[in-house]
Amino acid sequence: MLKLYRFLRPFRFFVALLLALLFLQSLSELYLPTLMADMVNTGVITGDSGYIMRIGVIMLFVAAVGGSCSVAASYLSAKAATGFSRNLRGALFAHVEGFSLQEFDRFGAASLITRTTNDIGQLQQVLTIMLRMMISAPLMCVGGIIMAVARNAHLSLVFAAVVPILAVTIFVMARRGIPLYRAIQVKLDRLNQVLRENLTGIRVIRAFNRVAHQQARFTQANEDLTEAAIRVNRIMAALMPIMMLVLNFSIIAIVWFGSLRVESGDMLIGDLMAFIQYAMLILFSLMMAAFLFVLIPRAAASAARINEIFDTAPTIDDHAPKIDNLSGSAALPPADSPVSALTFDHVTFAYPGAEQPVLSDISFTACPGEITAIIGGTGSGKSTLLSLIPRLYDIEGGRILLDGVDIRDLAQQDLRARIGYVSQKALLFSGTIAENVRYGNKAASDEEVLQALSIAQASAFVADRSGGMDAPIAQGGADLSGGQKQRLSIARALARKPDIYLFDDSFSALDFKTDAKLRAALEREIAGAIVLIVAQRVTTIMDATRIIVLDQGRVAGIGTHRELLKTCDVYREIVASQLSEEDAA
Template sequence: MLGKLLIRYLRPYWLLLIGVVVFQAAQSIASLLLPGLNADIIDKGVAVGDTGFILSTGGIMLAITLAQIICSVVAVYFGARAAMAFGRDLRGAIFTRVGEFSEREVSTFGAASLITRTTNDVQQVQMLVLITCTILVSTPILSIGGVIAALGEDITLSWILVVAVPVLLLAVGLIIWRAVPYFRKMQTRIDAVNRVLREQLTGIRVIRAFVRERTEIDRFGVANDELTDTALRAGRLFALMFPVVMLVLNVSSVAVLWFGAFRIEDGGMQIGSLFAFLSYLIQILMAVMMATFMLILLPRATVSANRIGEVLDTEPSVEPPANPVTELHGGELELRGASFHYPGAEQPVLTDITFTARPGQTTAIIGSTGSGKTTLVNLLPRLFDVTDGAVLVGGVDVRELDPDVLWNSMSLVPQKPYLFSGTVASNLRYGKPDATDEELWAALEVAQARDFVEAMPDGLEAPIAQGGTNVSGGQRQRLAIARALVKRAQITIYDDSFSALDTATDARLRAALAREFADVTTIVVAQRVSTILNADQIIVLEHGRIVGRGTHQELLASSTEYAEIVESQLSIEEAA
């Protein structure tokens, strides 16, 4: 999977990668020239007292060093540009794929894991790309070129290379082999830390209300300790790597000096050649050591790439049609024998749901907790696909509609209203970016939110915190309703959206909706009977089936389940 990601997302930046190769190769070749020139200075300049040779050769070395620095800087710049662009594109691809997921795929991965995969996992692969661009080209050139150059200086000492390099590779390979399982665990435990932290931040009010701070601190501590323990185990293994490399390097250097001294004493080698051989040996081992830094990142990047690949390779269960219908005629909404069950579930959540909601009418859905109301609402904008039957909008099956056309035809006020960080205006324009201020105030008027928005110091430009945490629950609910009204879609769905409102505000809001949005197909999911008394038709759900259908008065006479709900909430006079 790692190779597949690298090929796919680095392909657009092949010119930058070619630049990396060219400049890294030039920098490496320059590094290989310096020890030989240094040996000439010692043997042909210092040994015979030729100052002119020393100065001229030193000038050449200085020029090569400057060229080496320039090539190195340019190569790192090109590599960084390619790596950062790679990370940007990969994050964008994950975000786009997650945006295509239905509720089923999001629930399967979990929000915390998807965030980790988009941030931490991408960062691991991106860092590997950066290090690879810096090291991958220079390492083989320095290693192979260093061996050839060292043999050219003295072939007798080559046995040191034959021993040192395999020993170093074997030691590093063993360390990395032991570390791979820990890196796999580490990414999973980062998910766990993110999940616990996300739950605690989202549910802070519940935690404080039930005085569970100590329990949550302990729960986070367990997840944090598990991550720390795994990281320490991997860290201890890699802590061995640098000492092992330095041990091999130092022992090899001592061996070169020791045996090289005998070669010089016998007259088989000059002093400059000895220093050149030692320099090449150090370059070879340092190249191997730099490669180990890349290998340190490789196991973790491989695990991260696999996790990213799982997201990118997961096909959404709600697939766009091959030949989508791009036009809608009318806002009539119809369910024909619609059924739905979750994968692996023994019983369906919804069974044989059939009804029609027409423009200008209000269709209410009511039922006990767990009767399937929210699942039914999720089928309408195609957050899930029915497992049997069909959902039709304007006479067209939603599975044949262009997703953008379907979603543009609907406005949804969710059960838990969510506002985005920004301003009141930016939230209200979420479904209609070109809406005028007059349209915003009109929607706020209908949603019974104009008074408190006008009371804010900045009015429409008043800041809204993430999630709308700086406004009350009722205000957040009314702003979410106003956001849906600004869009003026053909179908508006209220998923238990009036529960946070007092009875008087609820009544005024419904009266304004009936007056200003009389031509809209309205779907209202409610727990409160008073909210749906005047609905044109009421659908009563029980255990995922329709057990009653009609107006309020008709259901009082024909549906025992509806009558029980009414009796639990209203007096006889109110019900009548």
């Protein structure tokens, strides 16, 4: 937990001022019982009204100073805690942004969201309270004991019996609560995961009439979380009654033994009243500490989960470039110079924990002006192959070379700036159509956006929407059809004008007529770029310069459509399943 308080450093001045204010507040509260004792012993007993008035004015002034310090301290603690959580959220988000897909797969989206919101919220809550209590509670406790002993040392022996009881109670409660708070956060992850799946998959759930099943899943996750919360709250709820019981017995003991000392003349009535006030301050400061110990276990569990994110280094990271065999340096040509070749050199890749590689010994070269198509059965590794080029995952064996430079020796930002990627699942962001098209090139002019939409065969439906290309899009493109989302995703890649185009089954939702028009327009637009297309339909790739046939992660054949019909059994089977002999020829 202490590792995260580096994010509190920008608020050092606020914290220092806060501590000074709390110090003054504590001194004022410790001074008030002494003034009251003097008022009673000197003014009330002797009937000196003038003395009572003078002490009363001083008490009002001291109380006003303490109250002002308390208000200012509350403001500063809230400002420092909220600033801490803001900086922590920003740093956590930035760190997660650097994760590869491997780390995203490990933690899961639901857990990352919970850690960024709920866990940081727990830390903010505890920090707000801690900043108020970390000096006032110890100072009130120690100062109260000193002042109480100064009033009557013998009566202070009551604290020798009370404080150990409270300390043991707090320790036992915290020890039992910490594991349960950790379990709560894990169960909260599970609840968020079920809720997220239900919201994002509502169409499938209703289409398959599985609403009741999803309700049962949510109910189970909700009840698990509720049960864990009840268990920990039942434990922590016992803390305050125990504290109050000890406090009340302590006051009874002080009044009992103090009255005996007053009766014997060893103690003045004003001193007894002051002693009771100091006892209240001491015991209430211990109760504040106990309340803090109730919150700390959950905050500690949250801090451990956040630190787990920070302690996870991305498996894909930029590092010092190696010397390249061909060019003598690990640098690409300038941004305005086209890439001349993309080469897979005996590439092998396996997902973490998988028994077998997804791709094995893949080798080919793609050059500008060529269309390299990739086809194969489900699970043959087509999409995985494409995701290796922008380093969404890193290969385990072999090399992927861009102009002779291993892409692992390039800065990820420089590498991806050369790539226009259209994913298998067309993903759009909330905003306007133009903003989504400009996502890959924020400097694109209106003319360039319109041109990209025209090439992607999206102009017609965009023009039909109110506002045209400034028409809003719902989150995830929920108000668009699958084909419309695919066309806008293609337009987004075209607006970037990259050197390498990666189309991951990006035409599957298009009808044959739109598919044909789009491919014809693309051929003219991307004639000077390297193009890789993953496709399921043979008609989409029949005219490709090179077709790579994958079968169980291995290359089953490379060649043109006609060449593969003669030499590759796997390709012939795919073609026969989709086309007649006349169409295939």
